Amino acid sequence: MVFIFTLFATTIFAQDNVKQEFEVKVITSVESIIPDGLGRSRLISANDKRDYKQFTSSQTKDDNTRNKSKRKDIRVKGFEETKLLNFYNIAGIRFQNIAANDAVISSKLTTMISEGWDLIFVTSAVESDAGADDGNGIFITRYIFKRKLN
Template sequence: MHKNLIFVFFLIASFMDLKAQAYEYTIVTSIESVVPMGIGRSRIISSEEEINYENFTTSRTEDNKKQNKSKRSDAKVSNFDETKILNFYSATGINFQNVASNDAFLSSKVNKMIEEGWELAFVTSGVESDAGKGDGTGIFITRFIFKRLKS
């Protein structure tokens, strides 16, 4: 009976410790151009600094109209990594070698993040593609959301 109580105590303590762990998150974004003939710009972007979103948030209620005095230009980070990657299209259409090359770039970035103690938590993507005759623009954007235990 005594051994069972000790086991239950350690089991509960380990679950409590897991809940008490705090994580920090970071986002890496890939932007891949779908503009033909290499005209577009494709990049992997990761910020190297933090911004407190509250400094740029305005709260609006009937009783309280707190206005934020921060300018939009103050919200821009100056320290970020920008990795050039390849566009999806060439003059003849989809360039599969470019797609494979971008996959290699992204795999390298993800593996580096994991080496640094980050864990890939979520991936989300979207596309703004060519809207038809005369448009000729578009991007494929993917956000890789990483987390790790706060130190």
């Protein structure tokens, strides 16, 4: 009995010391809700990697030095851009476009899952047309994935 307890306890404590290493990937869909179909809609996925620490500073009471990173150093040139259709066309909201976008986004998500990514979180937001003088709007969704590093 002592042997089984010792084996069990050793296994539990050994798992606490094993650090799981994961990578995270964010896919963003931007769908235009600009009337008359004038906007641009895309599914975006960065290929280039960035280390957030290079662009971060810590503010304290004694040191409020800001990070001096240049935008060009943060900007990503290597990314995948998948064309999506706008929610509106000249006649108004186009439900076929929404269904087409759903099919394209589903294809991307299915491919990522088959490549070992786990979808862990989805968040979305909208900035809609604010009236007669605005005429702008987007619907944005972020799909956050994680995958265990090999």
